[in-house]
Amino acid sequence: MTPTIDDIRMAAKRIAAEAVRTPLLSNAALDEITGGRVFLKCENLQRTGSFKFRGAFNAIASLSDQERSHGVVASSSGNHAQGLAEAARLFGVPATIVMPADAPAAKRDGTRRRGASIVEYNRATDDRDAMTASIVADTGAELIHPYNDGRVIAGQGTIGLEIAEDLAKRGEHADIVMVPCGGGGMSAGIGLAISVESPETEVYLAEPEGFDDYGRSLAAGAIQRNPRTDGSVCDALMAPQPGAIGFAINSATGAHAIAVSDAEALAAVAFAFRTLKLVVEPGGAVALAGLLSGRIDARGKTVVILLSGGNIDPVVLERALAA
Missing domain, CATH: 3.40.50.1100 (Rossmann fold)
Structure with a gap:
Protein backbone atom coordinates (compact mmCIF):
# COMPACT_ATOMS: atom_id res chain seq x y z
CA MET A 1 0.00 0.00 0.00
CA THR A 2 1.30 3.42 -1.02
CA PRO A 3 0.29 5.91 1.66
CA THR A 4 -1.44 9.22 1.01
CA ILE A 5 -1.52 12.45 2.98
CA ASP A 6 -4.78 11.23 4.51
CA ASP A 7 -2.97 8.12 5.79
CA ILE A 8 -0.35 10.35 7.40
CA ARG A 9 -3.01 12.49 9.04
CA MET A 10 -4.76 9.37 10.31
CA ALA A 11 -1.43 8.08 11.64
CA ALA A 12 -0.95 11.35 13.53
CA LYS A 13 -4.22 10.71 15.36
CA ARG A 14 -3.31 7.07 16.08
CA ILE A 15 0.07 7.81 17.61
CA ALA A 16 -0.77 11.07 19.40
CA ALA A 17 -1.33 9.49 22.83
CA GLU A 18 1.94 7.53 22.83
CA ALA A 19 4.50 9.25 20.59
CA VAL A 20 6.39 12.36 21.68
CA ARG A 21 5.75 15.52 19.67
CA THR A 22 9.45 16.27 19.49
CA PRO A 23 10.71 19.84 19.71
CA LEU A 24 11.86 22.02 16.83
CA LEU A 25 14.87 23.83 18.24
CA SER A 26 17.10 26.62 17.00
CA ASN A 27 20.67 27.39 18.03
CA ALA A 28 22.39 30.75 17.63
CA ALA A 29 25.83 29.20 17.14
CA LEU A 30 24.56 26.99 14.32
CA ASP A 31 22.91 29.97 12.62
CA GLU A 32 26.15 31.93 12.87
CA ILE A 33 28.26 29.09 11.45
CA THR A 34 25.97 28.45 8.49
CA GLY A 35 24.66 31.94 7.75
CA GLY A 36 21.12 30.61 7.73
CA ARG A 37 18.14 30.10 9.98
CA VAL A 38 18.47 26.50 11.13
CA PHE A 39 15.94 24.42 13.05
CA LEU A 40 16.58 20.98 14.51
CA LYS A 41 13.77 18.42 14.61
CA CYS A 42 14.90 16.30 17.54
CA GLU A 43 13.69 12.75 16.98
CA ASN A 44 16.62 11.63 19.13
CA LEU A 45 14.27 12.67 21.94
CA GLN A 46 11.48 10.43 20.65
CA ARG A 47 10.28 7.42 22.62
CA THR A 48 12.93 4.65 22.31
CA GLY A 49 15.46 7.26 21.18
CA SER A 50 14.56 7.46 17.49
CA PHE A 51 11.81 8.28 15.01
CA LYS A 52 11.12 4.58 14.44
CA ILE A 144 6.42 -4.95 9.88
CA HIS A 145 9.13 -3.94 7.43
CA PRO A 146 11.35 -1.14 8.73
CA TYR A 147 10.85 1.05 5.65
CA ASN A 148 9.04 -0.72 2.78
CA ASP A 149 5.64 -0.67 4.46
CA GLY A 150 2.95 1.93 3.80
CA ARG A 151 1.78 1.89 7.42
CA VAL A 152 5.32 2.57 8.65
CA ILE A 153 5.89 5.29 6.05
CA ALA A 154 2.66 7.00 7.09
CA GLY A 155 3.75 6.94 10.72
CA GLN A 156 7.11 8.49 9.89
CA GLY A 157 5.34 11.10 7.76
CA THR A 158 3.86 12.59 10.91
CA ILE A 159 7.27 14.21 11.43
CA GLY A 160 6.71 16.23 8.28
CA LEU A 161 3.30 17.37 9.49
CA GLU A 162 4.79 18.52 12.79
CA ILE A 163 7.61 20.40 11.06
CA ALA A 164 5.20 22.30 8.81
CA GLU A 165 2.77 23.03 11.66
CA ASP A 166 5.42 24.18 14.13
CA LEU A 167 7.13 26.43 11.58
CA ALA A 168 3.79 27.98 10.64
CA LYS A 169 3.10 28.77 14.30
CA ARG A 170 6.38 30.73 14.36
CA GLY A 171 5.63 32.49 11.10
CA GLU A 172 8.49 30.60 9.45
CA HIS A 173 8.74 28.67 6.19
CA ALA A 174 11.43 26.10 5.36
CA ASP A 175 13.44 26.39 2.17
CA ILE A 176 15.05 23.00 2.82
CA VAL A 177 14.26 19.99 5.00
CA MET A 178 17.17 17.57 5.32
CA VAL A 179 16.58 13.98 6.43
CA PRO A 180 18.88 11.01 7.22
CA CYS A 181 18.17 8.18 4.81
CA GLY A 182 18.68 4.42 4.85
CA GLY A 183 15.85 2.50 3.19
CA GLY A 184 13.90 5.70 2.57
CA GLY A 185 10.73 5.15 4.57
CA MET A 186 11.09 8.20 6.77
CA SER A 187 12.24 10.47 3.95
CA ALA A 188 9.30 9.33 1.83
CA GLY A 189 6.78 9.99 4.58
CA ILE A 190 8.26 13.38 5.40
CA GLY A 191 8.59 14.25 1.72
CA LEU A 192 4.96 13.38 1.08
CA ALA A 193 3.77 15.49 4.01
CA ILE A 194 5.99 18.43 3.07
CA SER A 195 4.93 18.28 -0.59
CA VAL A 196 1.35 18.91 0.53
CA GLU A 197 1.85 21.21 3.51
CA SER A 198 4.79 23.23 2.16
CA PRO A 199 5.16 22.56 -1.58
CA GLU A 200 7.93 25.13 -2.15
CA THR A 201 10.21 23.36 0.34
CA GLU A 202 12.98 21.13 -1.06
CA VAL A 203 13.68 17.82 0.66
CA TYR A 204 17.24 16.46 0.79
CA LEU A 205 18.19 12.93 1.82
CA ALA A 206 21.54 12.44 3.59
CA GLU A 207 23.35 9.10 3.32
CA PRO A 208 26.73 7.66 4.35
CA GLU A 209 29.38 7.45 1.64
CA GLY A 210 29.55 3.92 0.27
CA PHE A 211 25.84 3.47 1.05
CA ASP A 212 24.55 6.17 -1.30
CA ASP A 213 22.06 3.89 -3.04
CA TYR A 214 19.32 6.49 -2.82
CA GLY A 215 21.33 9.17 -4.56
CA ARG A 216 22.36 6.76 -7.30
CA SER A 217 18.81 5.44 -7.62
CA LEU A 218 17.29 8.91 -7.94
CA ALA A 219 19.89 9.83 -10.56
CA ALA A 220 19.29 6.63 -12.53
CA GLY A 221 15.52 6.66 -12.18
CA ALA A 222 15.63 3.03 -11.01
CA ILE A 223 16.52 1.26 -7.77
CA GLN A 224 20.24 0.59 -7.30
CA ARG A 225 21.84 -1.67 -4.69
CA ASN A 226 24.75 -0.90 -2.40
CA PRO A 227 27.92 -2.84 -3.23
CA ARG A 228 28.27 -3.99 0.40
CA THR A 229 26.17 -4.49 3.50
CA ASP A 230 28.55 -3.41 6.26
CA GLY A 231 31.44 -1.07 6.91
CA SER A 232 30.02 2.28 8.03
CA VAL A 233 29.84 3.85 11.47
CA CYS A 234 26.27 4.81 10.50
CA ASP A 235 24.86 1.40 11.41
CA ALA A 236 21.26 2.60 11.14
CA LEU A 237 21.63 3.57 7.46
CA MET A 238 23.02 0.47 5.76
CA ALA A 239 19.91 -0.80 3.97
CA PRO A 240 20.87 -2.82 0.89
CA GLN A 241 18.71 -0.71 -1.44
CA PRO A 242 15.77 1.71 -1.39
CA GLY A 243 12.35 0.31 -0.57
CA ALA A 244 10.09 0.28 -3.62
CA ILE A 245 7.22 2.15 -1.96
CA GLY A 246 9.37 4.95 -0.60
CA PHE A 247 11.41 5.22 -3.80
CA ALA A 248 8.26 5.82 -5.82
CA ILE A 249 7.24 8.58 -3.40
CA ASN A 250 10.68 10.21 -3.22
CA SER A 251 10.94 10.15 -7.01
CA ALA A 252 7.51 11.72 -7.41
CA THR A 253 8.17 14.48 -4.88
CA GLY A 254 11.53 15.41 -6.44
CA ALA A 255 13.81 14.58 -3.51
CA HIS A 256 17.53 15.31 -3.73
CA ALA A 257 20.36 13.35 -2.09
CA ILE A 258 23.84 13.95 -0.70
CA ALA A 259 26.40 11.63 0.94
CA VAL A 260 28.73 12.29 3.87
CA SER A 261 31.81 10.47 5.13
CA ASP A 262 32.06 8.59 8.41
CA ALA A 263 34.47 11.28 9.62
CA GLU A 264 31.91 13.99 8.86
CA ALA A 265 29.16 12.03 10.60
CA LEU A 266 31.33 11.61 13.71
CA ALA A 267 32.23 15.33 13.62
CA ALA A 268 28.50 16.10 13.58
CA VAL A 269 28.00 13.80 16.59
CA ALA A 270 30.69 15.72 18.44
CA PHE A 271 29.23 19.09 17.40
CA ALA A 272 25.78 18.04 18.60
CA PHE A 273 27.21 16.93 21.94
CA ARG A 274 29.49 19.90 22.57
CA THR A 275 27.56 22.79 21.02
CA LEU A 276 23.92 21.72 20.84
CA LYS A 277 24.04 19.69 24.09
CA LEU A 278 22.30 16.81 22.31
CA VAL A 279 23.23 13.13 22.09
CA VAL A 280 22.93 11.88 18.50
CA GLU A 281 24.14 8.64 16.90
CA PRO A 282 26.16 8.81 13.65
CA GLY A 283 23.28 7.69 11.44
CA GLY A 284 21.04 10.22 13.12
CA ALA A 285 23.59 12.99 12.52
CA VAL A 286 24.19 12.65 8.76
CA ALA A 287 21.81 15.48 7.86
CA LEU A 288 23.62 17.74 10.33
CA ALA A 289 26.90 16.53 8.83
CA GLY A 290 25.69 17.55 5.38
CA LEU A 291 24.97 21.03 6.67
CA LEU A 292 28.22 21.45 8.63
CA SER A 293 30.33 20.12 5.75
CA GLY A 294 28.87 22.71 3.39
CA ARG A 295 27.20 20.26 1.03
CA ILE A 296 24.04 22.27 1.57
CA ASP A 297 24.37 26.05 1.34
CA ALA A 298 22.19 27.49 4.11
CA ARG A 299 23.15 31.14 3.66
CA GLY A 300 20.04 33.28 3.76
CA LYS A 301 17.79 30.22 3.93
CA THR A 302 15.61 28.53 6.52
CA VAL A 303 16.73 24.94 6.90
CA VAL A 304 15.28 22.13 9.02
CA ILE A 305 17.71 19.37 9.99
CA LEU A 306 16.30 16.10 11.27
CA LEU A 307 18.24 14.44 14.09
CA SER A 308 16.76 11.00 13.67
CA GLY A 309 18.20 9.01 16.56
CA GLY A 310 20.33 9.12 19.70
CA ASN A 311 21.02 5.46 20.43
CA ILE A 312 24.81 5.61 20.47
CA ASP A 313 27.19 3.27 22.26
CA PRO A 314 29.57 5.08 24.66
CA VAL A 315 32.62 3.82 22.75
CA VAL A 316 31.34 5.44 19.53
CA LEU A 317 30.63 8.72 21.34
CA GLU A 318 34.15 8.61 22.78
CA ARG A 319 35.53 8.04 19.27
CA ALA A 320 33.61 11.04 17.96
CA LEU A 321 34.78 13.30 20.77
CA ALA A 322 38.40 12.17 20.42
CA ALA A 323 38.59 12.89 16.67
Missing part, protein backbone atom coordinates in the same frame (compact mmCIF):
# COMPACT_ATOMS: atom_id res chain seq x y z
CA PHE A 53 8.52 4.35 17.22
CA ARG A 54 6.10 6.42 15.13
CA GLY A 55 5.93 4.02 12.21
CA ALA A 56 6.05 0.89 14.33
CA PHE A 57 3.18 2.01 16.54
CA ASN A 58 1.07 3.10 13.58
CA ALA A 59 1.63 -0.25 11.86
CA ILE A 60 0.59 -2.33 14.88
CA ALA A 61 -2.35 -0.01 15.57
CA SER A 62 -3.52 -0.67 12.01
CA LEU A 63 -3.72 -4.45 12.57
CA SER A 64 -6.83 -6.34 13.59
CA ASP A 65 -6.92 -8.21 16.89
CA GLN A 66 -6.65 -11.47 14.96
CA GLU A 67 -3.54 -10.29 13.13
CA ARG A 68 -1.93 -9.07 16.36
CA SER A 69 -2.56 -12.41 18.05
CA HIS A 70 0.18 -14.02 15.91
CA GLY A 71 2.75 -11.41 16.90
CA VAL A 72 4.97 -9.20 14.75
CA VAL A 73 8.40 -9.67 13.19
CA ALA A 74 10.96 -7.40 11.53
CA SER A 75 14.62 -7.18 10.61
CA SER A 76 16.50 -4.21 12.04
CA SER A 77 19.92 -3.08 13.20
CA GLY A 78 18.32 -1.59 16.28
CA ASN A 79 16.16 1.53 16.01
CA HIS A 80 13.19 -0.10 14.28
CA ALA A 81 13.80 -3.06 16.58
CA GLN A 82 13.37 -0.93 19.68
CA GLY A 83 10.44 1.01 18.24
CA LEU A 84 8.63 -2.18 17.27
CA ALA A 85 9.44 -3.87 20.59
CA GLU A 86 8.02 -0.92 22.51
CA ALA A 87 4.90 -0.68 20.34
CA ALA A 88 4.36 -4.44 20.64
CA ARG A 89 4.76 -4.19 24.42
CA LEU A 90 2.08 -1.50 24.57
CA PHE A 91 -0.31 -3.67 22.56
CA GLY A 92 0.62 -6.83 24.48
CA VAL A 93 1.77 -8.78 21.43
CA PRO A 94 4.99 -10.80 20.97
CA ALA A 95 7.74 -9.35 18.77
CA THR A 96 10.68 -11.10 17.09
CA ILE A 97 13.56 -9.10 15.63
CA VAL A 98 16.13 -10.40 13.15
CA MET A 99 19.14 -8.29 14.15
CA PRO A 100 22.76 -8.18 12.94
CA ALA A 101 25.24 -9.67 15.38
CA ASP A 102 27.30 -6.46 15.25
CA ALA A 103 24.38 -4.18 16.16
CA PRO A 104 25.28 -1.64 18.87
CA ALA A 105 24.94 -3.07 22.36
CA ALA A 106 22.68 -0.20 23.43
CA LYS A 107 20.21 -1.13 20.70
CA ARG A 108 20.32 -4.87 21.40
CA ASP A 109 19.83 -4.27 25.12
CA GLY A 110 17.00 -1.82 24.53
CA THR A 111 15.21 -4.29 22.28
CA ARG A 112 15.46 -7.14 24.79
CA ARG A 113 14.50 -4.89 27.69
CA ARG A 114 11.23 -4.10 25.94
CA GLY A 115 10.40 -7.79 25.69
CA ALA A 116 11.25 -8.70 22.10
CA SER A 117 13.06 -11.88 21.08
CA ILE A 118 16.22 -11.44 18.97
CA VAL A 119 17.46 -13.73 16.21
CA GLU A 120 21.00 -12.71 15.22
CA TYR A 121 22.51 -12.82 11.73
CA ASN A 122 25.77 -11.95 9.98
CA ARG A 123 25.41 -8.84 7.79
CA ALA A 124 28.03 -10.03 5.31
CA THR A 125 26.92 -13.65 4.82
CA ASP A 126 23.30 -14.15 5.91
CA ASP A 127 20.08 -13.22 4.09
CA ARG A 128 18.04 -11.33 6.67
CA ASP A 129 14.98 -11.15 4.44
CA ALA A 130 14.96 -14.94 3.99
CA MET A 131 15.33 -15.40 7.74
CA THR A 132 12.45 -13.03 8.42
CA ALA A 133 10.26 -14.73 5.81
CA SER A 134 10.95 -18.09 7.45
CA ILE A 135 9.76 -16.79 10.82
CA VAL A 136 6.60 -15.40 9.22
CA ALA A 137 5.93 -18.76 7.55
CA ASP A 138 6.51 -20.70 10.78
CA THR A 139 4.55 -18.47 13.18
CA GLY A 140 2.06 -16.48 11.11
CA ALA A 141 3.49 -13.28 12.59
CA GLU A 142 2.80 -10.01 10.80
CA LEU A 143 5.84 -8.61 9.01
Whole structure:
Protein backbone atom coordinates (compact mmCIF):
# COMPACT_ATOMS: atom_id res chain seq x y z
CA MET A 1 0.00 0.00 0.00
CA THR A 2 1.30 3.42 -1.02
CA PRO A 3 0.29 5.91 1.66
CA THR A 4 -1.44 9.22 1.01
CA ILE A 5 -1.52 12.45 2.98
CA ASP A 6 -4.78 11.23 4.51
CA ASP A 7 -2.97 8.12 5.79
CA ILE A 8 -0.35 10.35 7.40
CA ARG A 9 -3.01 12.49 9.04
CA MET A 10 -4.76 9.37 10.31
CA ALA A 11 -1.43 8.08 11.64
CA ALA A 12 -0.95 11.35 13.53
CA LYS A 13 -4.22 10.71 15.36
CA ARG A 14 -3.31 7.07 16.08
CA ILE A 15 0.07 7.81 17.61
CA ALA A 16 -0.77 11.07 19.40
CA ALA A 17 -1.33 9.49 22.83
CA GLU A 18 1.94 7.53 22.83
CA ALA A 19 4.50 9.25 20.59
CA VAL A 20 6.39 12.36 21.68
CA ARG A 21 5.75 15.52 19.67
CA THR A 22 9.45 16.27 19.49
CA PRO A 23 10.71 19.84 19.71
CA LEU A 24 11.86 22.02 16.83
CA LEU A 25 14.87 23.83 18.24
CA SER A 26 17.10 26.62 17.00
CA ASN A 27 20.67 27.39 18.03
CA ALA A 28 22.39 30.75 17.63
CA ALA A 29 25.83 29.20 17.14
CA LEU A 30 24.56 26.99 14.32
CA ASP A 31 22.91 29.97 12.62
CA GLU A 32 26.15 31.93 12.87
CA ILE A 33 28.26 29.09 11.45
CA THR A 34 25.97 28.45 8.49
CA GLY A 35 24.66 31.94 7.75
CA GLY A 36 21.12 30.61 7.73
CA ARG A 37 18.14 30.10 9.98
CA VAL A 38 18.47 26.50 11.13
CA PHE A 39 15.94 24.42 13.05
CA LEU A 40 16.58 20.98 14.51
CA LYS A 41 13.77 18.42 14.61
CA CYS A 42 14.90 16.30 17.54
CA GLU A 43 13.69 12.75 16.98
CA ASN A 44 16.62 11.63 19.13
CA LEU A 45 14.27 12.67 21.94
CA GLN A 46 11.48 10.43 20.65
CA ARG A 47 10.28 7.42 22.62
CA THR A 48 12.93 4.65 22.31
CA GLY A 49 15.46 7.26 21.18
CA SER A 50 14.56 7.46 17.49
CA PHE A 51 11.81 8.28 15.01
CA LYS A 52 11.12 4.58 14.44
CA PHE A 53 8.52 4.35 17.22
CA ARG A 54 6.10 6.42 15.13
CA GLY A 55 5.93 4.02 12.21
CA ALA A 56 6.05 0.89 14.33
CA PHE A 57 3.18 2.01 16.54
CA ASN A 58 1.07 3.10 13.58
CA ALA A 59 1.63 -0.25 11.86
CA ILE A 60 0.59 -2.33 14.88
CA ALA A 61 -2.35 -0.01 15.57
CA SER A 62 -3.52 -0.67 12.01
CA LEU A 63 -3.72 -4.45 12.57
CA SER A 64 -6.83 -6.34 13.59
CA ASP A 65 -6.92 -8.21 16.89
CA GLN A 66 -6.65 -11.47 14.96
CA GLU A 67 -3.54 -10.29 13.13
CA ARG A 68 -1.93 -9.07 16.36
CA SER A 69 -2.56 -12.41 18.05
CA HIS A 70 0.18 -14.02 15.91
CA GLY A 71 2.75 -11.41 16.90
CA VAL A 72 4.97 -9.20 14.75
CA VAL A 73 8.40 -9.67 13.19
CA ALA A 74 10.96 -7.40 11.53
CA SER A 75 14.62 -7.18 10.61
CA SER A 76 16.50 -4.21 12.04
CA SER A 77 19.92 -3.08 13.20
CA GLY A 78 18.32 -1.59 16.28
CA ASN A 79 16.16 1.53 16.01
CA HIS A 80 13.19 -0.10 14.28
CA ALA A 81 13.80 -3.06 16.58
CA GLN A 82 13.37 -0.93 19.68
CA GLY A 83 10.44 1.01 18.24
CA LEU A 84 8.63 -2.18 17.27
CA ALA A 85 9.44 -3.87 20.59
CA GLU A 86 8.02 -0.92 22.51
CA ALA A 87 4.90 -0.68 20.34
CA ALA A 88 4.36 -4.44 20.64
CA ARG A 89 4.76 -4.19 24.42
CA LEU A 90 2.08 -1.50 24.57
CA PHE A 91 -0.31 -3.67 22.56
CA GLY A 92 0.62 -6.83 24.48
CA VAL A 93 1.77 -8.78 21.43
CA PRO A 94 4.99 -10.80 20.97
CA ALA A 95 7.74 -9.35 18.77
CA THR A 96 10.68 -11.10 17.09
CA ILE A 97 13.56 -9.10 15.63
CA VAL A 98 16.13 -10.40 13.15
CA MET A 99 19.14 -8.29 14.15
CA PRO A 100 22.76 -8.18 12.94
CA ALA A 101 25.24 -9.67 15.38
CA ASP A 102 27.30 -6.46 15.25
CA ALA A 103 24.38 -4.18 16.16
CA PRO A 104 25.28 -1.64 18.87
CA ALA A 105 24.94 -3.07 22.36
CA ALA A 106 22.68 -0.20 23.43
CA LYS A 107 20.21 -1.13 20.70
CA ARG A 108 20.32 -4.87 21.40
CA ASP A 109 19.83 -4.27 25.12
CA GLY A 110 17.00 -1.82 24.53
CA THR A 111 15.21 -4.29 22.28
CA ARG A 112 15.46 -7.14 24.79
CA ARG A 113 14.50 -4.89 27.69
CA ARG A 114 11.23 -4.10 25.94
CA GLY A 115 10.40 -7.79 25.69
CA ALA A 116 11.25 -8.70 22.10
CA SER A 117 13.06 -11.88 21.08
CA ILE A 118 16.22 -11.44 18.97
CA VAL A 119 17.46 -13.73 16.21
CA GLU A 120 21.00 -12.71 15.22
CA TYR A 121 22.51 -12.82 11.73
CA ASN A 122 25.77 -11.95 9.98
CA ARG A 123 25.41 -8.84 7.79
CA ALA A 124 28.03 -10.03 5.31
CA THR A 125 26.92 -13.65 4.82
CA ASP A 126 23.30 -14.15 5.91
CA ASP A 127 20.08 -13.22 4.09
CA ARG A 128 18.04 -11.33 6.67
CA ASP A 129 14.98 -11.15 4.44
CA ALA A 130 14.96 -14.94 3.99
CA MET A 131 15.33 -15.40 7.74
CA THR A 132 12.45 -13.03 8.42
CA ALA A 133 10.26 -14.73 5.81
CA SER A 134 10.95 -18.09 7.45
CA ILE A 135 9.76 -16.79 10.82
CA VAL A 136 6.60 -15.40 9.22
CA ALA A 137 5.93 -18.76 7.55
CA ASP A 138 6.51 -20.70 10.78
CA THR A 139 4.55 -18.47 13.18
CA GLY A 140 2.06 -16.48 11.11
CA ALA A 141 3.49 -13.28 12.59
CA GLU A 142 2.80 -10.01 10.80
CA LEU A 143 5.84 -8.61 9.01
CA ILE A 144 6.42 -4.95 9.88
CA HIS A 145 9.13 -3.94 7.43
CA PRO A 146 11.35 -1.14 8.73
CA TYR A 147 10.85 1.05 5.65
CA ASN A 148 9.04 -0.72 2.78
CA ASP A 149 5.64 -0.67 4.46
CA GLY A 150 2.95 1.93 3.80
CA ARG A 151 1.78 1.89 7.42
CA VAL A 152 5.32 2.57 8.65
CA ILE A 153 5.89 5.29 6.05
CA ALA A 154 2.66 7.00 7.09
CA GLY A 155 3.75 6.94 10.72
CA GLN A 156 7.11 8.49 9.89
CA GLY A 157 5.34 11.10 7.76
CA THR A 158 3.86 12.59 10.91
CA ILE A 159 7.27 14.21 11.43
CA GLY A 160 6.71 16.23 8.28
CA LEU A 161 3.30 17.37 9.49
CA GLU A 162 4.79 18.52 12.79
CA ILE A 163 7.61 20.40 11.06
CA ALA A 164 5.20 22.30 8.81
CA GLU A 165 2.77 23.03 11.66
CA ASP A 166 5.42 24.18 14.13
CA LEU A 167 7.13 26.43 11.58
CA ALA A 168 3.79 27.98 10.64
CA LYS A 169 3.10 28.77 14.30
CA ARG A 170 6.38 30.73 14.36
CA GLY A 171 5.63 32.49 11.10
CA GLU A 172 8.49 30.60 9.45
CA HIS A 173 8.74 28.67 6.19
CA ALA A 174 11.43 26.10 5.36
CA ASP A 175 13.44 26.39 2.17
CA ILE A 176 15.05 23.00 2.82
CA VAL A 177 14.26 19.99 5.00
CA MET A 178 17.17 17.57 5.32
CA VAL A 179 16.58 13.98 6.43
CA PRO A 180 18.88 11.01 7.22
CA CYS A 181 18.17 8.18 4.81
CA GLY A 182 18.68 4.42 4.85
CA GLY A 183 15.85 2.50 3.19
CA GLY A 184 13.90 5.70 2.57
CA GLY A 185 10.73 5.15 4.57
CA MET A 186 11.09 8.20 6.77
CA SER A 187 12.24 10.47 3.95
CA ALA A 188 9.30 9.33 1.83
CA GLY A 189 6.78 9.99 4.58
CA ILE A 190 8.26 13.38 5.40
CA GLY A 191 8.59 14.25 1.72
CA LEU A 192 4.96 13.38 1.08
CA ALA A 193 3.77 15.49 4.01
CA ILE A 194 5.99 18.43 3.07
CA SER A 195 4.93 18.28 -0.59
CA VAL A 196 1.35 18.91 0.53
CA GLU A 197 1.85 21.21 3.51
CA SER A 198 4.79 23.23 2.16
CA PRO A 199 5.16 22.56 -1.58
CA GLU A 200 7.93 25.13 -2.15
CA THR A 201 10.21 23.36 0.34
CA GLU A 202 12.98 21.13 -1.06
CA VAL A 203 13.68 17.82 0.66
CA TYR A 204 17.24 16.46 0.79
CA LEU A 205 18.19 12.93 1.82
CA ALA A 206 21.54 12.44 3.59
CA GLU A 207 23.35 9.10 3.32
CA PRO A 208 26.73 7.66 4.35
CA GLU A 209 29.38 7.45 1.64
CA GLY A 210 29.55 3.92 0.27
CA PHE A 211 25.84 3.47 1.05
CA ASP A 212 24.55 6.17 -1.30
CA ASP A 213 22.06 3.89 -3.04
CA TYR A 214 19.32 6.49 -2.82
CA GLY A 215 21.33 9.17 -4.56
CA ARG A 216 22.36 6.76 -7.30
CA SER A 217 18.81 5.44 -7.62
CA LEU A 218 17.29 8.91 -7.94
CA ALA A 219 19.89 9.83 -10.56
CA ALA A 220 19.29 6.63 -12.53
CA GLY A 221 15.52 6.66 -12.18
CA ALA A 222 15.63 3.03 -11.01
CA ILE A 223 16.52 1.26 -7.77
CA GLN A 224 20.24 0.59 -7.30
CA ARG A 225 21.84 -1.67 -4.69
CA ASN A 226 24.75 -0.90 -2.40
CA PRO A 227 27.92 -2.84 -3.23
CA ARG A 228 28.27 -3.99 0.40
CA THR A 229 26.17 -4.49 3.50
CA ASP A 230 28.55 -3.41 6.26
CA GLY A 231 31.44 -1.07 6.91
CA SER A 232 30.02 2.28 8.03
CA VAL A 233 29.84 3.85 11.47
CA CYS A 234 26.27 4.81 10.50
CA ASP A 235 24.86 1.40 11.41
CA ALA A 236 21.26 2.60 11.14
CA LEU A 237 21.63 3.57 7.46
CA MET A 238 23.02 0.47 5.76
CA ALA A 239 19.91 -0.80 3.97
CA PRO A 240 20.87 -2.82 0.89
CA GLN A 241 18.71 -0.71 -1.44
CA PRO A 242 15.77 1.71 -1.39
CA GLY A 243 12.35 0.31 -0.57
CA ALA A 244 10.09 0.28 -3.62
CA ILE A 245 7.22 2.15 -1.96
CA GLY A 246 9.37 4.95 -0.60
CA PHE A 247 11.41 5.22 -3.80
CA ALA A 248 8.26 5.82 -5.82
CA ILE A 249 7.24 8.58 -3.40
CA ASN A 250 10.68 10.21 -3.22
CA SER A 251 10.94 10.15 -7.01
CA ALA A 252 7.51 11.72 -7.41
CA THR A 253 8.17 14.48 -4.88
CA GLY A 254 11.53 15.41 -6.44
CA ALA A 255 13.81 14.58 -3.51
CA HIS A 256 17.53 15.31 -3.73
CA ALA A 257 20.36 13.35 -2.09
CA ILE A 258 23.84 13.95 -0.70
CA ALA A 259 26.40 11.63 0.94
CA VAL A 260 28.73 12.29 3.87
CA SER A 261 31.81 10.47 5.13
CA ASP A 262 32.06 8.59 8.41
CA ALA A 263 34.47 11.28 9.62
CA GLU A 264 31.91 13.99 8.86
CA ALA A 265 29.16 12.03 10.60
CA LEU A 266 31.33 11.61 13.71
CA ALA A 267 32.23 15.33 13.62
CA ALA A 268 28.50 16.10 13.58
CA VAL A 269 28.00 13.80 16.59
CA ALA A 270 30.69 15.72 18.44
CA PHE A 271 29.23 19.09 17.40
CA ALA A 272 25.78 18.04 18.60
CA PHE A 273 27.21 16.93 21.94
CA ARG A 274 29.49 19.90 22.57
CA THR A 275 27.56 22.79 21.02
CA LEU A 276 23.92 21.72 20.84
CA LYS A 277 24.04 19.69 24.09
CA LEU A 278 22.30 16.81 22.31
CA VAL A 279 23.23 13.13 22.09
CA VAL A 280 22.93 11.88 18.50
CA GLU A 281 24.14 8.64 16.90
CA PRO A 282 26.16 8.81 13.65
CA GLY A 283 23.28 7.69 11.44
CA GLY A 284 21.04 10.22 13.12
CA ALA A 285 23.59 12.99 12.52
CA VAL A 286 24.19 12.65 8.76
CA ALA A 287 21.81 15.48 7.86
CA LEU A 288 23.62 17.74 10.33
CA ALA A 289 26.90 16.53 8.83
CA GLY A 290 25.69 17.55 5.38
CA LEU A 291 24.97 21.03 6.67
CA LEU A 292 28.22 21.45 8.63
CA SER A 293 30.33 20.12 5.75
CA GLY A 294 28.87 22.71 3.39
CA ARG A 295 27.20 20.26 1.03
CA ILE A 296 24.04 22.27 1.57
CA ASP A 297 24.37 26.05 1.34
CA ALA A 298 22.19 27.49 4.11
CA ARG A 299 23.15 31.14 3.66
CA GLY A 300 20.04 33.28 3.76
CA LYS A 301 17.79 30.22 3.93
CA THR A 302 15.61 28.53 6.52
CA VAL A 303 16.73 24.94 6.90
CA VAL A 304 15.28 22.13 9.02
CA ILE A 305 17.71 19.37 9.99
CA LEU A 306 16.30 16.10 11.27
CA LEU A 307 18.24 14.44 14.09
CA SER A 308 16.76 11.00 13.67
CA GLY A 309 18.20 9.01 16.56
CA GLY A 310 20.33 9.12 19.70
CA ASN A 311 21.02 5.46 20.43
CA ILE A 312 24.81 5.61 20.47
CA ASP A 313 27.19 3.27 22.26
CA PRO A 314 29.57 5.08 24.66
CA VAL A 315 32.62 3.82 22.75
CA VAL A 316 31.34 5.44 19.53
CA LEU A 317 30.63 8.72 21.34
CA GLU A 318 34.15 8.61 22.78
CA ARG A 319 35.53 8.04 19.27
CA ALA A 320 33.61 11.04 17.96
CA LEU A 321 34.78 13.30 20.77
CA ALA A 322 38.40 12.17 20.42
CA ALA A 323 38.59 12.89 16.67
